[in-house]
Amino acid sequence: MDARDLALRTSFLLLTVTGLLGNFSLLYLYLFLYCTGYRLRTIDLIVKNLLVGNILVLFSSGFHNTMTNFGWHHLSGDFVCRFFPYVRVVGRGVSTGTTCLLSVFQVITISPMNSRSAELKVKALKLVVPSVILCWIMNMLINVIYPVYMSGNLSNTNITNRKSFGHCSAVRHDETADSLYAALISFPDVLCFVLMVLASGCTIFILYRHKKRVQNILKVNISSTSSPEIRATKTILLLVSTFIFFNTLSFISNVILAVFNSLSLFFLKTSAIIIACFPTVSPFLLMFRNSRMSMLCFGRIKHAESPKLVRRM
Structure with missing residues (x-):
């Protein structure tokens, strides 16, 4: 084993x-808040689905790659090569969809209050749960191609017509079929990226206009960062920016995996690291930017007093 490997x-x-520790910790904190009587917001439901998607990505990638790294090749059978890649892509799709939903929902939440926006906010609240369910169903259906075409190398005596992914392989198609497949798996990502960019642009515009309005009213250079809504919005902007950066790299690597037939193990391992970056970073961004979570994480409130405090937050 060389130093690079x-x-x-x-x-x-x-x-x-x-990443697993961070996501499970934040999920536990949400459960703690719920058990202590704190009423979770609609946005918390979206965040919890994001955490579940992150956990699926990290668990499936971690388990599968750990077996490969430690030389347990005999376990890389059909079930392992079909189940874990399927779970990983479904989890990644859910993570992408819920991040997009989070950014769009936050834009609607902070939009200026009038009769039209008030009606839109009510509709948005009702559509959150159906949107989350639809996100799960669509990702499970679109990525069903993974368990259909993936299998282990040990179960295939003839691998000349198969595309190799280390100790797993997939059926090799012609260039047209591979291009159509790449377009199919890329369309949801591209759509979510466009929606997130548009939502982020609208959010920045709303925040800028809000700050100007406050400064004009009070005639002083006052910051609007003290508002809980503004803090949450900036947190989501940071989360979306991080998501776009890491998942642009992940998107490029996925397209390469779908199009090219022969790839080195170095590229496959690098691609796995890129895919794991956002699920690892995102829970810590949410914890450190959320004062409620930070207090619970770092023990700044006493255990006996924490239920009373979190109800007031």
């Missing part, structure tokens, strides 16, 4: 363990 394996293992 060892560095890739160590980096991936650290990302996976750190």
Whole structure:
């Protein structure tokens, strides 16, 4: 094992363990708030689905790659090569969809109050749960191609007509079929990226106009960061920016995986690290930018007093 390969394996293992701890910790904090009587907001439901999607990505990628890295090749059978890649792409799709939903919902929430926006906010609240369910169903249906065409190398004596992914392989099609497949799996990502960019632009415009309005009314250079809505909006903007950066790289790597027939193990391992970056970073962004979560994470409130405090927050 050379130094480069060892560095890739160590980096991936650290990302996976750190990401799983972060997502499970934040999910536990939401459960703690719920059990202590705090009424969770609609946006918290979206965040919880984001955490579940992150956990699926990290668990499936981590388990599968750990088996490969430690030489447990005999376990890379058909079930492993079909189940874990399917779980990973479904989790990634849910993570993408819920991040997009989070950014769009926040734009509607902070939009200036009038009769039309008030009606839109009421409709948005009613559509959150159906949108989350639709996101799960669509990703499970679109990515069903993974368990259909993936299999382990050990179960295939003739691998000349198959595309290799390390110890797993997939049926190799012609260039037209591969291009159509790449377009199919890329369309939801592209649509979500466009919606997130538009929603982020609208959010920045609303925040700028709000700040100007406050300054004009009070005639002083006052910051609007003290508003809980503004803090939450800036957190989501940071989350979306991080998502776009990491998942643009992940999107490019997925297209390459779908189009090219022969890829090196170095590229496959690098692609796995890129995919694990956003699920690892996102829970810590949400915790550190949320004062309610930060207080619980760092123990700044006493256990006996925490239920009373979180109800007031």
